[in-house]
């Protein structure tokens with residue numbers, strides 16, 4: 001468990017991070033207000049802010065009127081809480097690559113990623129049941145003998161992950177934009 005009161009530097013740009021007290025969750029998060037705009041969450045803190053209904057106003061208020069320096073997102077970052085190299089991990093239903101420290105549990109998000117994760121998670125919660133039942137219906141339908149054409153293609157590929165992921169994406173986008 002990381003020390004939330006110690007002043008730490010940003011894993012992406014080395015600027016000193018500002019402590020922001022999140023009233024509702026009762027925790028401090030470190031935000032790179034004078035550098036890249038990244039956010040460092042200590043162990044399990046991100047879970048308190050990754051859904052739209054969870055209050056993250058203090059962070060977004062602190063961002064107001066500021067511009068942030070771009071950083072190279074693909075490079076390996078060093079956890080500034082415990083000095084361990086961080087690893088890239090999917091967040092926001094796997095679509096956003098964030099930096100995670102497997103030693104202390106810290107998670108670093110580049111500027112803008114928190115907003116994206118909150119939106120994706122919301123969309124997922126809203127549509128997951130719908131998408132699952134649609135996929136199941138298509139799978140069930142295609143277990144019937146079909147000779148040739150799109151039916152046999154679906155029969156062959158629908159249970160493989162990339163096909164399902166593509167189908168889910170299609171359904172998400174359809175339901176979001178209709």
Ligand SMILES: [Zn+2]
Pocket residue numbers: 010011012013014015032035036037038
């Ligand atoms: Zn920074």
Ligand SMILES: [Zn+2]
Pocket residue numbers: 079080081082083084101102103104105106
């Ligand atoms: Zn760490």
